[in-house]
Amino acid sequence: MTRTVPDKPALEGIEAKWIERWESEGTYRFDRSKSRDQIFSIDTPPPTVSGSLHMGSVFGFVQTDAIARYQRMKGMEVFYPMGWDDNGLPTERRVQNYYGVRCDPTLHYDPDFTPPDQPPDPPISISRRNFIELCHGLTAEDEKVFENLWRTLGLSVDWDQSYATIDEHCQRTSQRAFLRNLERGEAYSQEAPVLWDVDFKSAVAQAELEDRERPGAYHRIAFHRPDGDPVYIETTRPELVSACVALVAHPDDDRYRTLFGTTVTSPLFGVQLPVVAHELADPDKGSGIAMICTWGDTADVTWWRELDLPTRAVIQQSGRLREDTPEWIETDAGKSAYAQIAGLYPNQAQRKMAELLADSGDLDGEPRPITHPVKFFEKGDRPLEIISSRQWYIRNGGRGEDLRHELLTRGEELNWIPDFMGVRYKHWVEGLNGDWLISRQRFFGVSLPVWYPVDSEGELDFEHPILPDEVSLPVDPTTDAPPGYEESQRGVPGGFAGDPDVMDTWATSSLTPQIAGHWDDDPDLFGRVFPMDMRPQGPEIIRTWLFATLLRSHYEHGMLPWSHATINGWILDPERKKMSKSKGNVITPIPLIDEYGSEAVRYWACNGRPGTDTAVDFGVMKIGRRLALKILNAARFVLGFADDVDFAAITEPLDRSMLASLSEVVAQSTAAFEKYDYARAIEITEKSFWTWTDDYLELVKGRAYDGGVAGASAHAALQVGLDVYLRLFAPFLPFVTEEVWSWWREGSVHREGWPGGAELRAFGGDLGVLGMAGLVIASVRKQKSEAKASMASEVESVTVTAPAEVLDWIRQADSDLRAAARAEVIVYREGEKLAVEAVLAQ
C-alpha cells in the first residue's frame, strides 16, 4: 500500500470523515455467529431523550466506549447496543410544555389535530391518542439529537442494535416479563395507601422520592378528655385534624400512660378518638403524643396498619380536601367547621384551621415556624400526599426477608467497579420498606396488560384479572378487547374493563438486557449475549435501574444480569459545584466538541477515574487536543522514511531497548484495562508516548536521516513503535489513531489486535540503554538551557562519569547521543554516580 502522509496534518474534519467510513464499512457491526465466550456484551444505559444533553452523559458513555474498544481489539466480539428511554413522565412533561397541551383521556381522537405553532396558554386538552402521537413524534426528534452526539463522540455502538423503551419490541418484552411475574406470584395488585403526586395525579415509588427541606409550623392543639381537660399534641398538619383516627404515645411514657384505652374528643369536629400506645411514638418529639391521621406521613400508615385503625380519608386524588362533610363528623359544630375547609388545598386548609382553632381556644400560642424534610416526587413540585388506591406491585424484598436476603447475596456476587459502590446497593436493599409500586396513572408508557371482569352489578373484579396470550403482545387494554370478549362488552355488566394504567418506566428499563438481547423473539441471540459482561451507569440510579434490573433477572433467569457493574463518578461544574438547571451552570457538550474536538472531550472523560467525581475542565481538554496533534506530527515524522522496512533490521541496541520498554507499557496498560481502569491505561500510555517523542525520537533522528544499516534499524523500530502506540491510544482517541492508520495500513485500527508484549520482548532489548541515554541527553539539554543556548548548538565534548555497567549501556548509544547532543566526542569515566558534563562550543 502506498503511503499518503499529509504535509500539514490537522485534526479538523477527521471526525466527520471517519464517522461516515465506520458506518459504511460496518466497523462496529456485531457478528452474532460468535459464541458466548467470544462475546463481550454491554448493557448500555438508555439515556432519557427528553432530558437535556449534559456532560454527565458524555462522561460515562465515553468511558464505556474505551472499554468496548479495548475488548474489541483484544479479539472479543463486542455487543454494544444503544437504547433510548423515551417512555414515561419526562416525555409527557416535555410534550406538555413544548406544544402547550394536556392529555384528557375522556376526549375522542381527532385525526386532523396539529399542535399550534406557539404553545397556547392555558394549554389545550387533547385525547390520549393524540397526546401519545405527539410524544412519539417529539421523542423521534430528540433521539436524532442524541444519536448525532454519540456518533460525533465516536462511540463504537452497533446502531443496528438499537431500541426505544416505548417501541413495540420493548412493550412486548415488558408485558411478557410482567405476565410471568404475575404468573409466579411475584406481581400483585392491592388497594393500599400510596404516595401520590397531586399534580401528576399518579402514584410514585419509593425509589422516586426525595426529601426537600420545607418551611412548616408546629401547631400546639388541644384535644379534650371526657372531663374537659386538654391533651396537647403538636402537628405541622392541622388540616388533618378532621382525618384523625387516634392519638398515640410511647407505651412507657408516664405522662400519657393513664390515657391509654380512654377516649378523647377532637377540637372543632368533636370526633371521639381512642388513645393508643406504640413504640414508634417518640416521647421527645413535640409533646410526646401525636395524632394519627389518614394519612399524614408514612408513620401514620404504619400505625394505621399495625394498630388496625379505621380509614378516614379527607385528601383526594386532586390534592384537595373532600367537598362533602365526612360521615364520621356528626356534630353540627363539627359539620360547620368542616364546611369552612371543604374543597381547599392543604396549605389553604392549614391557614383556615389555625384561625378556627385560635377562635375556639384550642390552639395554644402561635404556630411555631420550623423547617423540616418533606417527601416529594423527584420530578414533582408539591409535597406528596398519601391516599388509598389500587395499584400493581412487584415484590422486591421490602416485605419479605427471604427475598431480601437473596438479593443481598446477588449484590455480593456482582463485581462492583469501584467496589465501594456495592455498599450503596446493600444499604438500599436493607432499607426497602415496601414492594415496588409499578403502576402509574399516566399515558405515555407501556400498558399494564390486564383487564378485569365486570360483574352483573357493574363492579370490577380485581381478584380475577383477564390476561392476554403472550403471542398477542403488546396489548393496550384501553383499546384492545381481551381474549373471549368483544369490544362492545367494554364497561358493561358481564363485560370487561381495561386497566387504564401504564407501567413505571423502570419496569421496562429494568429489562434492558432482555430487550437488547431479544429474549422474547430471538433466543439464539439472547443465549450469546446474556448474562452480560458489563453494566455501566451513574451512581444515582443504583437504587432504581441497577436494583430493578437485578431483581427482574433474579426472577426470570435466576442469575445476575451481568458480571460487572461499572459506576461512573458525578460530574461537577468547573467550580466543582453540582450542575443543575436551577443554578444555570449546566454545561452542554456540543459547544465543547466544536471548540476542542471530540478527541479532546474524550480525553477529558477518560481521565476521570472510575467512580470518581470529576469537574468539567477545559484545561484537560486542551491537553487532549495537544496529544492528538502530537500523534499526527510524530506519525508524519516516522512515516517520512522508507516505505519497505524489514523488522529483522532492528539491530541497534537503543532501538531494541525502546521496544523492550514499550513491552512494559503494553503490559501495564493491558493490566489496567483488565481491571476496567481505562484512566490508568491512558495515563501509562500517554506518559510513555511523550518520553518516546522527546527522548527516543530525538536520539534516533540523526541516524534515521542518515540512512544506511543503522538508519534502517531506526526506520523499522520507529514504525513498530508507532504501530503499538496507535493501538494503545485507539480506545481513547479513535479518530486520530484511525486517521494515521489509514496513511499506511489497510483496514481499521479498531479491528486490529491489541498489542502483545511478547513480540516486542522478542527483540531482546535491554531497558538500561534507552533509560540511561535519556538521562544523558536530558542533562546535556539542561546545560544548554542554563547557558541560554539553542538545543542545536554545538558541543565540544561530553564527559560521562558512571559505574561500569551504566557506562556500558550508554556506550551502546554513543553515536546517537553524539548526534542528538551535537557533540564531537563523548568521554567515558568510571565513577560511583552518574554525572554528565558538557563543554559547549564557543
Add this chain to the structure above:
RNA sequence: GGGCGAUUAGCUCAGUCUGGCUAGAGCGCUCGCCUCACACGCGAGAGGUCACUGGUUCAAGUCCAGUAUCGCCCACCA
C-alpha cells in the same frame, strides 16, 4: 440521625489497596530556544507542613483512631 467518598503545588489531578531513595504529572507562572515531525512547538526552572490531632512502626501522604470541611446516598418528616 446513619452510611459512602473526597481533602496532596496557585489550578486540575495521580500516588494510598501492597508503608521504604530527595512526594509526581499537566496547566498556569518564570527563563531560554525558529533544533530538517510539530511555535497548536521544544528545553529548563521556581513552586508542596500530603486538611488537622493522636497512635502503630526502624520508617507514615500511604496503616489505625478521632476531628474538621465539602460532596453524594439513605432515614417514620407527629
